[in-house]
Amino acid sequence: MTSLYDEVQAAPAAGVEVRRITVNVNGTDRTVDVEPRLLLAHLLRQALQLTGTHSGCDTSGCGACTVLMDGRPVKSCTVLAVQANGREVETVEGLATASELHPIQEGFKEEHGLQCGFCTPGMMLSAKALLERNPDPTEDEVRWALSGNLCRCTGYQNIVKSVLWAAKKMREQNQEA
């Protein structure tokens, strides 16, 4: 059992309040002892070693750390890990299967939706939440849904194309099913 912030100390100091939480991360229940002040982003990246969630601005401005909590996008640097207790969290690691990319990931590949890739996990999870609510978004709706996620490389053009590509592919898959 890992106790955080273990970058500060391996075991919690005497008198430090620790909570045992169980969070379903990408379909698997994970039980961890955490200090109440631990942020969800740090739980994912440090305790669970899921480094696909990126910490960007660390001040709730950039959206790079976006994950889905019970299906809705949240900035994991602005949620306490204890608040995820009993909830479902999906990170970028939960998108692909062992053999297949998620259509959103395929879209980013096909439409060259990234350059440095730092904002990409957050972009993809915001996109996933959008497409679950609105499978056939307009370009404007995609831009609106991604407006909390900053990209400093692409100028957004190809990111928007990637999401529209994924939306089309997912609609086709749903028709076949």
Added chain:
Amino acid sequence: MYPSRFSYDAPTSVEEVIAILDQNGGEAKVLAGGQSLIPMLKLRFASPARVVDINGIPGLEYHRVDPDGTLRIGALCRHEDLEFSKILGNFPTLSQASSLVADPIVRTRGTFVGSLCHADPQGDWSATMIALGGKIIAQGPNGRREIKARDFVLGPFVNALAFNEVAVEAIVPPAKGKALGGYLKLERRVGDFATASVAVALDVDGDIVTRAGCALAGVGGRTIDANDAISVLVGKSLNSESIKEAAEAVAAAAEPRTDHRGSSSYKRHIVETFVTRILSNIANSEQKAA
């Protein structure tokens, strides 16, 4: 960055919250959406001994319109609940502001009532509530009391709640006659604080304004209550003359400061432009409807 240590409670009733607040004598802080509090904890602008998380209290997520037209917004109603709401047809000021608060990801967590309590001079919702003549219901050890939105914000990041009170509901009274209004915000990019924003709410009988409300964000050390300024519209219809008079009066009520978002005179100009635009849009759409 991470917060300094705090004790954490996740009570499941409002009574428990009040008891914890009462026992901790001002050292406990209520956590709702956390989209302002958690950044402040991380920056160590706030370091309360206890954080009282109210997200586990059932029955506070609602927003509903009573049969008499009163809108009630519970303490855990998120910004996006209002953005995607189908029942705000009679509350154009609120519905227009709902998609301009912060950014889409913040809107999934942040709450309407929490935003009012945060009392940020640049906050959108405080401006809408002051313009609409709204109220906040505070609950403490001695029961509930109503606080007018215009009396709720005392200064930057200071609200009128006692240390052992929690804001449980926001109320917007029904319009007398037809409710018209609008919200415009200038921001450098999505999610930035307002350079200037204007909330206008009118009650109209026929084409005569019976009540006029207005408040401004981003152009003062607190939310600017411009209700008195815009009251020049009461008893009049909207025409280019009355609109000009109101816009000038509201712009004069702004207290903008020059900063990296713009000069004082620029911000005042924006306020005048926005008031003109909101009122002209209302006049045009009413003319089309007639």
